Amino acid sequence: MAHTSAPLPRSAPETAADLLDPEVREVARRRGFVELSEAQEQAIPLLLEGRNLILVAPTGTGKTESAMFPVFDRLLGTAGPGFKALYITPLRSLNRDILSRMEWWCRELGLSVGVRHGDTPQNDRRKQSLNPPDLLITTPETLQALFMGKRLREHLKNVRYVVVDEIHELADSKRGAQLAVALERLAAYAGEFQRIGLSATVGNPDEIGRYLCGTRPFSLAEVPVASHLDISVRFAGEDFATQTRAVGRCLDAPGSTLVFVNTRVTAEALGHELFPRGDVEVHHGSLSRDVRVDAEERFRTGDIRTLIATSSMELGIDIGHIEHVVQFGSPRQVSRLVQRVGRAGHRLDAVSRGTVLATGFDDLLESFVIARRAKANECERIVPPAGAADVLANQVAAIAVEYGEIEVSRVREIVEASSVFAGCGPLLDAVCRQMAEHRLIRLDGSRIIRTGRARRYLIENLSMIHDERKMEVFDIVSRRTVGTLDESFVVGWMHTGAVFITKGQLWQVLEMEDGRISVEPATRANGEVPSWEGEQIPVPFAVAREVGALRRTRTFDRYSSVPGAIAYAERSLARMDQGNYPVPSDRLVTLENTDEGVVCNVCGGHKANEALARALSVLLSARYGSTVGIEVGAYRFLLRLPENVRALEVQETIAGLEPAHLPGVLKLALKRTALFKWKLVQVAKKFGAIDADADYERFSIHRLIGLFDDTVIADEAYRELFSNYMDVDAAQEILSRVQDGRIAVTTGGLSPLGSEGLSSSRDMIPPPLIDQAVIGTLMRRLEKEDVVLFCMHCRKWKSRTVIERVPDRPQCPLCNARLIAALKPWDEQFIPAMRKKNKSEEERAIEVRFLRNANIVLSSGRKAVTALAAKGVGPEAASRILATLTEGDAFYREILKAERNYVRTHRFW
Incomplete structure (x- = not known):
């Protein structure tokens, strides 16, 4: 397809501003546009020629005005009814900065502007329907709704210009696919209109152009950001206190600093540590809009010098001049680093300065690679979903x-x-x-x-964003709900034994049942710990491969001139050399035996490793007849295996896995999983095959597969899982390289690198949670537990009380016997049966249990009553706890162990 990748030379030596209507030029002058940016100089002539255009430029280079100056210019001479221009933004809560700017421009130029989205009041909608504005600012979803109204459809017939802002945010999603068709439906009414896409730096702008324009010709205006980036990578230290001090030193430099982190947990933790400085605020999506706006205003006016933010600050919110950007931890992706560091400087003639503070060996090498790729303009490709x-x-x-x-x-x-x-x-x-x-x-x-x-x-179903329910997180120690998780996070990440972060705290999953996740506080983590507060950012295959190459060549000085960072990287690999451990790389996969199974060190990135891990798990499970658990990171994955299956068996399985068979094996691996079931329900809802508000837990996986197996619905569920959760192509490439010898596979014991990957986690800022705190919570809870005391000797006396009021040696006040059963409140219903002479078989079994209970209390007194009050602890479990002869904290640890065991196993009883 024909398109131009640079502006055509103009015959006259005029600037782009000279091409604009004098009225637009005058309003621009009043707004402070003394000279135009490079983006504006490139884009305006092309747009005034009527071309479709993709403008790729960093944040803060005036992309919006680049598109809108020519649109305003043309709107001034356009009369008649209906919408004449649409400005489509992906943000569900419309960017108020863009909104206020548009309103100002339109007011000064005598044009009308309207905003329409999900929260637009009904009276405003009615006004727009009766008297449509020249320019309508809207979202992809609301554009869908416009087609449903007869009068609004008439207004769409006059559209001549469509601007899609932040198009890179839409292009690789189903929202974007829906918008692409909507634009063709619009063209069926309006005829051809000018298409303008505004994008951050991407690796394949041509494909973004094809996404926006279909088969139509388009031009490309690209402002390179790489030459204006000054990025350094430093090692911040291995513990959080040292890392915080490293951030603090960055903040001591003159000027304002924007600190980017990958999760809300990290933002809050850093903010908490740095608040005493008096010039720091936190900004993330969980904070109320008012709090965020206040932080932005205070930063813009200079009241504070530092803002700690998640991706909530990526999408072009104007917060004024930024001197320096700090990225805490690897940004995981090149485009993310480019967008974030691009916030600094804010003028095209200024250099954007950024510092990445790495927090571990993998993190450091990954940051080296991402910084190099950013400076070389090697951003990730955006791949629009084909055939959703x-x-x-x-x-x-x-x-x-x-x-x-x-x-x-x-x-x-x-x-x-x-x-x-x-x-x-x-x-x-x-x-x-x-x-x-x-x-x-x-x-x-x-x-x-x-x-x-x-x-x-x-x-x-106006939106292709899936509705998600929240699932309750229940702490078995405090017996309280501690938060909620999104269903997608639960289905994608949670399993019994999984460790995750929420509310800034580590938790371990004990059970998942009836929409509730039972957890206990965790004091250590295995593998990469997902944090629900921040979406897991997958490391791409290309980045992970280059990290592997850097491990192999050890050419750190080509990536960094910071002595401390290079020294830490060399020290980490020296530990491997001293133990004679081979270093896994782009040309070497190492399989390391551990007590839990096998750590597979593969430099494949999250999605390729997810595909490999799932395929190996189903093959090993079928071969050895045992369930295989997986934990996946960018540079390794753990296969939880039975004791008789270790690295050699995994090596044989990898050698026998044909690359071409991988998709088929993955379909088998996914077919019975909760993840596939969840995705199948989501897709079926979008087909109208299941009601939109149906709960996926109501459907058995067998019934769903029976309904939709071998249908276009199941095919789409697999397609989406393969593209969104896995990189099947990259996994096949790794297998091909193993088969032809370009990647070697070795086996051995657990290395420092493999071990570090299992015991550490990025984005994990655990609070000082110690065993004592957990035990204290359990003790306080048990003291307040209700208990029913019942004399198994006279069978006349019973008393309902709480544990803290039970005497050391309970005794019946009627017959003075000490044969006292300590019953849970719901056992009280069986007491009348204990007084009967003729008992049923079931009642005699209950009597035996009560007598066993009473004998334990007779032997151990109040200590036995405490054990028997614990969740799921009956006479047998209480006997085991008391037989340990433990006292104090150790005794309560035994109770916690029994409660944990009950939660994990009671469904099988």
Whole structure:
């Protein structure tokens, strides 16, 4: 396809501003635009020529004005009704900075502007419907809704300009695929309009152009950021206190500093440590809007010099001049580092200064590689999802509602004009058949006819963002709910025994049942600990491979001139050399035996390693008849294996895994998992096959597979899992390299590198949580537990009380016997049966249990009552606890162990 990758030379030596209408130039002058930025100089001439354009430029270079100056210029001479320009932003809460700027420009130029999104009041919507503004600022989802109103559809016929802001945020998602089709539906009403995409630096701007424009020609204006980046990587230390001091030293430099972290937990922890400085605020998505706005204003006005932020500060919020950006921990991705460091300087002639503070060996080498790639402009590619069947179903339903009835060939023409559904003929036919089965449409020969159900479906499914329920996290020690987790996080990461972070604290999963996750405080972590507060950022295959190459070549001086960072990297590898451990690299996979199984050191990145780990787990499980657990990181994964399966068996399995068979093996691996079930339900909801508010736990996996196996719905669930959660292509490349000898595989014992990967975690800032605190919580809880004392001698006396009021040696006040059973409150219902002469078989069994209970209390007094009050502890478990003869904290540890065991196993009793 023809497109221009640079602006065409102009015949006259004028600046871009000279090409604009004098009224636009005058308003720009009043706004303070003395001279235009490089982005504006490149983009404005191309846009005034009427070209479709992708503008790729760093934050703070005036991308919005680059697009809008020419649009304002053209709108000044355009009369008539209807919307004339759409400004589409991916942010669900519209960027107020862009909003206020647009309102100012339109007011000064005598143009009308409106905003429409999910929270727009009904009276404002009515006004827009009766008197449409020249420029409408909206979201991809609200654009979908515009097509549903007859009058609004008429207003869309006059659209001549569409600007998609932050297009890189949309292009690789189903929201973006939905928008791509919506633009083709708009073209069916309005005819061809000018398409303008504003993007941060990406590795494949041409593909972003094809995503926005389909088969139409487009131009590309690109402002390179690499030449203006000054990035250094330092080692911050291995413990949090040392790391905090390293951040503090960065903040001592003159000027304002923006500190980026990867999770909200880290933002809060750093903020807590640095607040005493008096010039630090925290900014992240969990804080209320008012708090965030206040922090932004105080930073802009200079009241504070430092803002600690997550990705909440990435999307172009104007907070004024930033002298320096600090990235705490590896940013995981090149584009993320470029966007973040690009916030510094804020002028094209200024250098953006950034410092990455690495927090461990993997973190350091990864930061070296990402910094090098950033300076070389080697950002990640954005890959739009091709052929997402549920998006296609959503858009077919939308088109049916729009037109009432329409030829399949016309629908094909509309959707195939978008790059994400080019050549989708067979898929469209399969999707339509599936939709007809669920009465979303009716098929009549070659025509699609809307049904009454379709409009209701669309109202519930305007967005391709899946609705997620929250799952309760219940602490078994305090017997309290400590928070909630998103369903996707639970399904993707949680399993019995998993350790994760929430509320700044480490927790271990004991049980997952009925929408509740039972946990206990964890004092150590295995593997990379996911944090629900910050979405897990996967390290790409290319970055992980280069980290492997750097481990092999040890050419650290090519990546850094910071002596401390280089020394730490060399010291870490020297430990491997001293123990004669081979260093896993881009050309070597090492399989290391541990007590829990095998650590597979593979420099593959998160998604490739996820694919390999899942495939190996299903093959080993089938071969040895035992469940295999997995924990996955960017540079290693742990296979939890039975004792008779170790590294040699894993090596044999890898050698026998044909790359071409990997997708088939992964389908087997996923088919019975909670992750596949969850994704299947999500896709089925978007097909209208399951109600939008249905709870996925209501469906058994067998029933779901029975309903949807070998359908387009199951195919889409696999496609999405393979593309979003795994990198199957990269995993196949690793297997191919193993097979042809380019990657060697060795086996051995646990190395310092493998061990470090299991015992450390990035983004983990555990509070000073010690065993004593857990024991203290348990003791306080048990003291307040209700207990029913019942005399098994006279069987007349009973007393309901709490543990703290029970005497050391309980005694019946009626018969003076000490044969006292300590019962849980719900056992009280059986006491009348204990007084009967003729008991049923079941009642005699209960009597035996009560007598056993009473004999334990007779022997051990109040200590036995305490043990028996614990969750899931009966006479047998209490006997085992008391037989340890432990006292104090050790006694309560035994109780905790028994409670934990009950939570893990009671469903099998």
